[in-house]
Amino acid sequence: MEIILKETIETLGQEGEIVKVKPGFARNFLIPRQKAVLVNKASLARLDKEKQAIAARLAEQKKQAEGLAAQLEGKVVAVAKRVGDENRLFGSVTSNDVVVALQAAGVTVDKRALVMPDAIKTVGEYKVGVKTGYQTTAFVLVQVVPETIGDVQ
Numbered sequence: 001m002e003i004i005l006k007e008t009i010e011t012l013g014q015e016g017e018i019v020k021v022k023p024g025f026a027r028n029f030l031i032p033r034q035k036a037v038l039v040n041k042a043s044l045a046r047l048d049k050e051k052q053a054i055a056a057r058l059a060e061q062k063k064q065a066e067g068l069a070a071q072l073e074g075k076v077v078a079v080a081k082r083v084g085d086e087n088r089l090f091g092s093v094t095s096n097d098v099v100v101a102l103q104a105a106g107v108t109v110d111k112r113a114l115v116m117p118d119a120i121k122t123v124g125e126y127k128v129g130v131k132t133g134y135q136t137t138a139f140v141l142v143q144v145v146p147e148t149i150g151d152v153q
Contacts (some may be wrong), residue, residue: 001020001021001022001023001027002018002019002020002038003019003021003027003030003031003036003037003038004016004017004018004036004037004043004044004047005017005018005019005036005040006034006035006036006037007035008058008061010135014058014107015052015054015057015058016050016051016054017046018047018048018152020114024049024104026038027074029095030062039134049051051088054133058127061134062134063135064133064134064135065069065132065134065136066132066134066136068107068109068132068133068138069130069136069137069138071107071138071141072102072107072109072132072139072140072153073129073138073139074141075102075103075105075140075141076105076140076141076142076143077095077101077104077105077140077141078100078101078142078143078144078145079096079098079101079142079143079144080145080146080147080148081083081093081097081144081145081146081147082104082146082147083123083146083147086148087122087124088122089120089121089122089123089144091122092101092119092121093119093121093126093142093144095111095112095114095116096111096131098111098114098116099111099114100136101142102140107148109130109132113130113131113132114128114129114130114131115128115130115131115137116128116135117127120131120142121143121146121147123144123145123146124143124144125141125142125143126144127139127140127141127142128140128141128142
């Protein structure tokens, strides 16, 4: 089934593209959620009229994504966690922990935009990807350090 995307969907394509999908996916997910419309004469005519506006929106999204990626690239954040034997963490470092550390560093990102490696369960340095949008990913260095506790007796 051919549809016209009304918004950019990472796994399918950019806004305004005509793509082929399985009928059930289009009927049950994309069309009811206003993410796509069926290809017909009226929708093609509307697409032709909106091509310039879509191109301008995509260019703006690309500019914003590259700006955020420039802010994030090379950023180093530290996450302090309690550790036990052999520098293993009690629990693990989650995407929420990384988002909080980035906010403390002055950058706001959505936790769903993080591309975490496997669960971080030991002290060390890890490279975490952040999807900034428009097929752009920036990498942040996350340093997991032992939490310092005052004199415990």
